Amino acid sequence: MYVGIQVVLFVAYIIPVNITKINIPEWLCYSGLLILALGIFLGIVALLQLNTKLSPFPTPVSNGKLITTGAYNISRHPIYTAIILSGLGYALYQTSCYKVLVTLGLMILFYFKSKYEEQLLFEKYLEYSDYKKKTRRFI
Numbered sequence: 001m002y003v004g005i006q007v008v009l010f011v012a013y014i015i016p017v018n019i020t021k022i023n024i025p026e027w028l029c030y031s032g033l034l035i036l037a038l039g040i041f042l043g044i045v046a047l048l049q050l051n052t053k054l055s056p057f058p059t060p061v062s063n064g065k066l067i068t069t070g071a072y073n074i075s076r077h078p079i080y081t082a083i084i085l086s087g088l089g090y091a092l093y094q095t096s097c098y099k100v101l102v103t104l105g106l107m108i109l110f111y112f113k114s115k116y117e118e119q120l121l122f123e124k125y126l127e128y129s130d131y132k133k134k135t136r137r138f139i
Contacts (some may be wrong), residue, residue, distance in 0.1 A: 002113040003056050009106050013087060019099045024095060032092030039085030046071040046078035058117035066125040074139060075133070076118070080110040081138045110138070 011127045047054060049071060053064045071078035084107050091099035115139055 002058060002109065002116065006056070006106070007107055007111070009102055009109060013099060013102045013106075018096070021095045022097050022100065024092070029093055029095055029117075032089040032094075033101045034084050034089070036089030036093065039082045039089055041085075042071055042074070042078050042085065043082030046082060050079075058113055058120065060117075060120055060124050066127060066131065068127075068131050068135070073135065076135050076137050077110065079115045080114060084110065084138065093110070107138075114138075 049069075051066055053061050055061055075081045084103060085097065087103035087106060091103055118132065120127070122132075125131075
């Protein structure tokens, strides 16, 4: 269910809808590019760390191990964080209220998806409880 909603929100994000523009200063629009770049960088680092263990589903892969370094030292869910940052950054750059709303929807979805995922991770990895105490869910 989570993956299905995620796909719908991704598709909704790329649809060119111009409901209303956000009236923000030009410098803030361009700061969106910086936020977008940070999101992309964080996402690439997290993807490289996961390597072949990447899955769109919240269930941990059977032969995986708990990663707590690199991007996973900054956030327990750096790929979700990267998508949120990238979506928000591009929305600010485009001054798109619609894209901000879709990004907010993704943020809410990722919160609930990560809660479910963390229940599964806690069952699989004994050390997950300690990791959870010292690392934030998102940035």
